[in-house]
Amino acid sequence: MRDTSTVWFHTFGCKANQYDTERMRQELEGRGARTVASPEEATVAVINTCTVTNQADANARHLVRRLRRRYPDLKIVTAGCSTAFREASYRAMPEVDGVVAGHDPGLVAGQLVKLRLASAGPVLGGVLERNQRGTRGWLKVQDGCDRKCSFCATRIARGASISREPAEVVAEAKRLAAVHPELVITGIHIGHYGHDLEPRTTLAALCAEILEHVEVRLRLSSIEATEVDDALLSLLASSGGQLAPHLHVPLQSGSDRVLQLMRRWHTREAYRSRVFEIADRLGDFGLGADIIVGFPGEGDQEFEETRSLVAELPYTYLHVFPYSVRDGTAAASLPDRVPGDVAAERSRTLRDLGVTKGIAYEVSRAGTVADLIAEGSGDRVAGVTGDYLRADLVGPVASGARFAAVLHRKNGRLVAEAPAPAVN
Ligand code: SF4
Numbered sequence: 001m002r003d004t005s006t007v008w009f010h011t012f013g014c015k016a017n018q019y020d021t022e023r024m025r026q027e028l029e030g031r032g033a034r035t036v037a038s039p040e041e042a043t044v045a046v047i048n049t050c051t052v053t054n055q056a057d058a059n060a061r062h063l064v065r066r067l068r069r070r071y072p073d074l075k076i077v078t079a080g081c082s083t084a085f086r087e088a089s090y091r092a093m094p095e096v097d098g099v100v101a102g103h104d105p106g107l108v109a110g111q112l113v114k115l116r117l118a119s120a121g122p123v124l125g126g127v128l129e130r131n132q133r134g135t136r137g138w139l140k141v142q143d144g145c146d147r148k149c150s151f152c153a154t155r156i157a158r159g160a161s162i163s164r165e166p167a168e169v170v171a172e173a174k175r176l177a178a179v180h181p182e183l184v185i186t187g188i189h190i191g192h193y194g195h196d197l198e199p200r201t202t203l204a205a206l207c208a209e210i211l212e213h214v215e216v217r218l219r220l221s222s223i224e225a226t227e228v229d230d231a232l233l234s235l236l237a238s239s240g241g242q243l244a245p246h247l248h249v250p251l252q253s254g255s256d257r258v259l260q261l262m263r264r265w266h267t268r269e270a271y272r273s274r275v276f277e278i279a280d281r282l283g284d285f286g287l288g289a290d291i292i293v294g295f296p297g298e299g300d301q302e303f304e305e306t307r308s309l310v311a312e313l314p315y316t317y318l319h320v321f322p323y324s325v326r327d328g329t330a331a332a333s334l335p336d337r338v339p340g341d342v343a344a345e346r347s348r349t350l351r352d353l354g355v356t357k358g359i360a361y362e363v364s365r366a367g368t369v370a371d372l373i374a375e376g377s378g379d380r381v382a383g384v385t386g387d388y389l390r391a392d393l394v395g396p397v398a399s400g401a402r403f404a405a406v407l408h409r410k411n412g413r414l415v416a417e418a419p420a421p422a423v424n
Pocket of ligand 1 (some may be wrong): 188
């Protein structure tokens, strides 16, 4: 084995994938490898891939080929969702030296052992000990999904929903909170957290347990509106901002006909009424959603049902995606494709609506107090509020500092006064 292997990691995709890379990093460093910031310093590159769209697959393969051209001696190991979903195609790539169909850090280490770039030995596992880059930390509590959305390859790549034991999650949260003032609870379908555990538990119970033992701001990553149960809603309403008043609740479509074609389990009205119950209980809170426009079968009327629902609900931002065919999913064979220019026009309409609603919410928050955490480094430090607004900070403040400040709106931007530095 080389005396010290140097590893360069590249991660595509979501927070769960970012977290999985951290686990791979910790496992390899525990076996003597050293992480480097660029491929030219590395003996091996570990590419953690994403498969959310055909383009995501293509991006990963493109990176592999580019690395091989520029660094002929670099060993390349691919892992992640695209590798799990398209394993044979990665095995067929002459540029790839090792393939891991998934995210298992032990299997990634096994590939480096095979390449004589890491020492063999038992999988280290355990909680994530090592600090993660960035002010916010990812806390993955669950993997996989038991739902069957017709457009989704992620569930195929990641398999059934599997939850981590609460005690392990709490121990990891304690460790990470020593470095990160905010932890983002992530996974693939966190609303089903604990359903597979004996005894069965819930996301609300897990969050309450973390907040009981760990001084940190928790933020939920994406969660289905219909899976925000009353216990979780109560915790959001009563935690004093320790569970950030922010929900990202995928809508995908506001048309029942399209929701059925997507094989979503909820109706337009079930989503709508749950969001209004949440809004009544929380008052000011950040509300975002993923929406797919141009899904096969989406006519003008179906799109109007989506647009009118978006107009009605108290969103503060939106993520709008024109549908892109995902080979290997049920939706890929659906008829009534929507022309690209029509989908693009619909995206513009919703994105503009999202921006308008976002500005209106910022204006409503101006003059009120916010719970901010300073994020970023150097002259790019900004404040992120509990309800997921970004404010420019006036005055010196250390990244990671948490403070309350009044929000103001200046020249179309949110601004907050950083607290005066303590005088010794
Ligand atoms: S809920 Fe649907 S979109 Fe989300 S991971 Fe599961 S199958 Fe995919």
